[in-house]
Amino acid sequence: MELFYYMVFGAMAAVVAVMELSKTNKDRINTSSVFDSFKNNYLLVYSLMMAGDWLQGPYVYYLYSTYGFGKGEIGQLFIAGFGSSMVFGTIVGSLADKQGRKRACVTYCITYILSCFTKHSPQYKVLMVGRILGGIATSLLFSAFESWLVAEHFKRGFDVQWLSLTFSKAIFLGNGLIAILSGLFGNMLVDTLSLGPVSPFDAAAIILAIGMAFILSSWTENYGDPSDNKDLLTQFKGAAVAIAADEKIALLGAIQSLFEGSMYTFVFLWTPALSPNDEEIPHGFIFATFMLASMLGSSIASRLLARNSPAVESYMQIVFVISSASLLLPLLTNFLVAPSKEKGDGLSFSGCLQLLGFCVFEACVGIFWPSIMKMRSQYIPEEARSTIMNFFRIPLNIFVCIVLYNVNAFPIAVMLGMCSIFLFVASILQRRLLAIADKPKTEDWTMPREKNMEDEPLNAP
Template structure:
């Protein structure tokens, strides 16, 4: 799987190079350092294995819990919903503490902890006991906090430590490769999940997931060096022994002070919370939206090809990530400007989908709905390398994981709130909330660009 992903990305990269003949002289003058290539290999090989483990569990989440028997009856939709929400609540509740632990004890340890904790969550699906299943969802929620903070923090820390990428150019390229490859991994994982479910039932994909978690953890343990957060200066004025002992260790209180002191961090965090909340709401609502449109187009008995739609979504994500990688190699566009444009497109796409769902009473609604969803997925593909690059520029290393998880709290609150009231909101209302969140994310990005422009006016050296 890793070799396939690397080969596809190398093919894409070679085509890019051949299309940029006019800039060959500039490219020759600046070759990628060997240390950067080595770092990319170490990070991507582990990252894709861990992401594959995560993707494997998605397609059969509902089925694995719906197959359980409680009190002599199959699990109800409300019970499956409670299990689903337990994972989100766990992420919101434990995320900041998890982030602090990652920054304090090491990003490599955090990645290894993810492998173990997420494997416990996956294996819990074998149990028929509700308490064990709930415990597994709590573990999965904690694992999610680790997955979306520890590996990225390790990469950024190692990149800054080497000093071979002072402008962050190669870091942006690495994020682009990571999430372009992630789209390919997702497609492969979907096929593997189907095979595992055929052989082992709905728990099969979860069992296979533990194998990838083991492989990723072992690879990280051998390839990665430990990487701690930079010491914080916020506690440098400590006077007593206890405070001195804690000096330099990241704390949630200090992380909040850091966020309040720099509005740029607040804007980046706002983009993270709002966009990802919109994305998770979309994940929950696209199946019923497309199913309804398909039924209107082809009749009530028509089946919806969810697997094909999902694979196409991933192809759109691959296009978006590849497009970001192309922008990252250009001298003109900035990550901030590209992200603002992407968020504007995402807002228009989701608003179009919302309008289509609310007004479509004929078969004509299927095409604009699918087109708007495809456009949004391309924006998702651009978003992850964009936000990774932005966080590497504006979020201090001393509190990186804590801050990332703090902004996960409003994200999860919004998603859980929409999910709890979805019976009143309906698909149209939920997508409307997603559209509003994307609009606010766009405003946050515009504000960030304004702050940067003002700093350049005050200090011409930054221009």
């Protein structure tokens, strides 16, 4: 069975290598040296931020269990993290738009470092505070950095198509290569060097501090709407009105919530899905394989985004359908082959099929991230970007909290099948977004040009 793991990992690595090495001029975007410097600085910082996050992920549950907490108490801690992200996310997003995205990114570093420090305490209340801080940090990670990048990109006058290059590279590195290296580094700290389950959190704090130093020394500040006469409630109302008034923004938020909710549910369920009777499986190796699949997806996305056709709104329909089909495999395999209730030696035949399907899903995740970033940069208004992005995360966090609370209420195959339905619904909404995307764009594009032509004689010297 070990041969199967190596074959899947090797095949995935080979495909990723071929994809990257076989890029032609059509798959690449010609940029300037000034932009390359800007892009590389952002990718360095983003990679450090993601390393600080990835180092912690595999060991949170394990650390809590070593402190003697049971499944129910650990579940409450996880719910607190997602609940914190839901409650405080919109507030910190609005503050990022008003007080500055650079400050918000620094706040992310400080908040997550404090969360890492709480892991040294076995006290439940202290760990709960750490989860709340971690939820706030997560909201900032998935809104403030992207908001800063988009605003800074256009402020510096770079080509709009170059933004896609930064997005795809950020996902390729941050959600792929850095995730794999972080997993290996954390494994070395805990197992090889025997420094204990809290050591990855200490390493994450150090890496986040280094990243914060780069932000403070090399980033400039930008804002959404820094107007002093707008309080948080006014910003919330403005963001809600923008979502309600523009069907494209509302559709984008629904699509994002459906996909990310399914993705986070998958993160919790893939282990028991592959080892239903607590079979011994190489979790770290499988995780690394998933990250390779995500890298493959981001590599495919970089090629698609480098070309004008097909449009991102078009090909994402297919991605959602494929991802929906991939999460149906556990339900199909359980229907065709009765699941065993006896502990096996390793991954079963149905488990092997599911692993391949899960790799396909992770490849779809790799395509999703840079593509949704591209669509957000097109449709979300700049003055409330962080606020609206965190509005999108409210239904996502509610969904994940419900799943965590009822994780034992339904069979795993049924819960993944439910996620498959959500992903299919996302494909339908994506089709609607494609249908309405072009016409408003044409109107928005022509009207300012006509206005500028009328104003031109008045502004002429």
